[in-house]
Amino acid sequence: xxxxxxxxxxxxxxxxxxxxxxxxxxxxxxxxxxxxxxxxxxxxxxxxxxxxxxxxxxxxxxxxxxxxxxxxxxxxxxxxxxxxxxxxxxxxxxxxxxxxxxxxxxxxxxxxxxxxxxxx
Numbered sequence: 001x002x003x004x005x006x007x008x009x010x011x012x013x014x015x016x017x018x019x020x021x022x023x024x025x026x027x028x029x030x031x032x033x034x035x036x037x038x039x040x041x042x043x044x045x046x047x048x049x050x051x052x053x054x055x056x057x058x059x060x061x062x063x064x065x066x067x068x069x070x071x072x073x074x075x076x077x078x079x080x081x082x083x084x085x086x087x088x089x090x091x092x093x094x095x096x097x098x099x100x101x102x103x104x105x106x107x108x109x110x111x112x113x114x115x116x117x118x119x120x
Contacts, residue, residue, distance in 0.1 A: 001075050001110065004083060007034060007101040008068045013090055017070065020086040025079050029072040036067070067100075073113055080104055 008017060014031065021029060074080065084094075084102060091099045 001107040002077050003071055003073050003105045003107050005071045005103045009098050009100050011068050014068050016090045017087060020090050024083045024086050026072050029070050032069045034067045034069040073107060
């Protein structure tokens with residue numbers, strides 16, 4: 001069992017990446033807004049005008065400029081090579097700058113995960 005974690009640098013490719021992952025057999029994934037150290041240093045990731053009672057969207061000045069972090073848990077590690085290839089078909093060679101960062105991490109235990117099926 002593994003967790004695939006992908007930091008997508010170009011948020012406009014999110015839907016394409018998710019579709020490619022579904023085509024590989026991924027039935028569920030979580031997507032988060034994310035920003036890196038460079039953007040924080042350039043003050044693109046920090047805000048000083050947050051309202052007193054903020055919503056989640058208030059924390060992102062221009063969410064289209066922030067990356068997305070996608071993660072999923074796989075119970076079948078055999079699909080990982082195809083998942084990586086499908087991701088690179090969308091974003092380009094991950095060894096090139098500003099494409100994204102993909103990591104595969106071993107998962108020793110998990111609780112609360114339900115297997116989802118497309119017809120649910």
